[in-house]
Amino acid sequence: MKALVKYAKGExxxxxxNVSIPIIPQDDWVLIKVHAAGVCGTDLHIWHDQFPYWPPVIMGHEFSGEIIEVGSKVIDYRPGDRVVAEPHAMACGSCELCRQGKIQICAEKRSPGWGIDGAFTEYLVMPAVLLHRIPEGLPDDLAALAEPMAITVHQVSERIRINCQDFVVVTGAGPIGILAAFVAKSMGASKVAITGMNACEQVRFAVARELGADYIINVEKENPLDRILELTRGRGADVVIETSGAGPAIAQAIQMVKKCGQISAIGIGPRDTVSIPWNMAIYKVLDIAFNMSSSYTSWDRALSLMANTPKTLSALITHRAALDDWELVFQDLTEEKGIKALFFPEG
Ligand SMILES: [Zn+2]
Ligand SMILES: [Zn+2]
Structure with a gap:
């Protein structure tokens, strides 16, 4: 079968x-035929050697598929079942975090796409314990968005709380930012503002609006802090969801949120150190939640949300491609000419 492989360390x-179809490695794993696989920022980072990985490895961790074969100890699934999978493979199961159910941040975790062979190919193997069924009415292409949606649901609805009537600001209009606007609106936010830069004018702002953003703020054309204070009559936003990882946006999140407001920190920045108005965060009595990856519960919530709104979400898919076109797709995403790209490994 054809596979997109990161074959050695480096840029x-x-x-x-051409690789062989994998064999189920343990009795509690399954063999899955990939229907659609999504390209993530992580894949672009692996391309440029900016994320840990164990080569040679088949790339891709976001996918939907159908079970072809189950190991002898798998009882909940059978061939023909349509599934998606949490990427938390190889979590040890015995460390303090795993015992608390937080397998997504276990130090032993090796996800498909960088730690074990992933989904940019026709077949892959996964532990059955990580699977979730695709609900009826949710097509295969959209189901491939389950992983970024689960991340967003975890970070927007589980790690912080959005209430009806909240004014929510999302900083950054990448795939997760746009999904965050969508989830915030689905949870009852009265208004959602999203910020981005000139490059977002190409595609991203228009899709953000389609998915529920009420206000679009291009930070290269206007001051986002002034605009948010104007829109909230000086009070500030109830919630800021920071997805950009950009130093100025992180500092501004603290300035634009109201007293006793909440910040969900998602975006990973280019540098480890960022300067923020620390005292202001204390005087304002802010709740700031830092985030990484998705939880078990966020997957079924995400799938349920997606099954209820398939039409709206299809606007996120800007590229549908064959594996052979990977370089064009990666380039377009780097230049922010797209949002979500899906590979259809069967062609
Ligand atoms: Zn991803
Ligand atoms: Zn563990």
Whole structure:
């Protein structure tokens, strides 16, 4: 079968290779035929050697598929079942975090796409314990968005609380930012404002509006803090969801949120250190939640939300491609000419 492989450490080092169909490695794993696989920012980072990975490895961790074969100890699933999978493979199961159910941040975790072979190919194997059924009415292409949606649901609805009537600001209009606007609106936010830069004018702002953003703020054209204070009559936003990872946006999140407001920190920045108005955060009595990855509960919530709103979400898919076109797709996403790209490994 054809697979997109990161074959060695370093910049680039990706190619299409012919590999054999994997064999179920343990009795509690399943073999899945990939229907659609989404490209994530992580894949672009692996391309440029900016994220840990164990080469040679088949890339891709976001996918939907159908079970072809189950191991002898799998009882909940059978061939033909349509599934998606949490990417938290190889979590140890015995460390303090795993015992608390937080397998997504276990130090032993090796996800498909960088730690074990992933989904940019025709078949992959996964532990059955990580599977979730695709609800009826949710098509395969949209189901491939389950992972970024689960991340967003975890970070927007589980780690913080959005109430009806809340004014929510999302800083950053990448895939997670746009999904965050969508989830915030689905949870009853009265108004959602989203910020971005000039590059977002190409596609991202228009899709953000389609998915529920009420106000679009291009930070290269206007001051986002002034605009939010004007829109909230000086009070500030109830919630800020920071997805950009950009230093100025992180500092401004603290300035634009109201007293006793909440910040959900999602975006990973280019630098480890960011300067923020620390005292202001204390005087304002803010709740700031830092985030990483998705939880077990967020997956079924995400799938339920997606099954209720399939039409709206299809606007997120800007590229539908064959594996052979990977370089064009990666380039377009780097230049922010797209939001979500899906590969259809069968062609
Ligand atoms: Zn992802
Ligand atoms: Zn563990």
């Amino acid at each position: 680039g080092n990706i190619e299409i290779r």
